[in-house]
Amino acid sequence: MGELTDKIKGNVNEAIGKVKEAVGDHNRDPNFAAEGKAQQAEGKGEQFKGKVKGALGDDI
Numbered sequence: 001m002g003e004l005t006d007k008i009k010g011n012v013n014e015a016i017g018k019v020k021e022a023v024g025d026h027n028r029d030p031n032f033a034a035e036g037k038a039q040q041a042e043g044k045g046e047q048f049k050g051k052v053k054g055a056l057g058d059d060i
Contacts, residue, residue, distance in 0.1 A: 006050030014043030 017039030024033025 003050045003053040006046050006053060010043045010046030010048075010050060012043070013046060014040050017041075017043055 017036045020036030020039060021033045022036070024030065024036055
């Protein structure tokens with residue numbers, strides 16, 4: 001995937017993760033909240049990957 005694709009995918013995953021965390025907290029479902037936190041972390045990783053690709057090129 002390209003730099004922009006990774007950044008967008010990361011932003012989407014982070015946003016979905018925040019919603020899942022909030023719903024899990026509201027419904028007192030710690031497993032769903034933890035799933036949301038994990039998805040946020042995945043999204044941040046994808047965003048970082050996109051930034052690295054931008055700095056070094058898409059060939060990594």
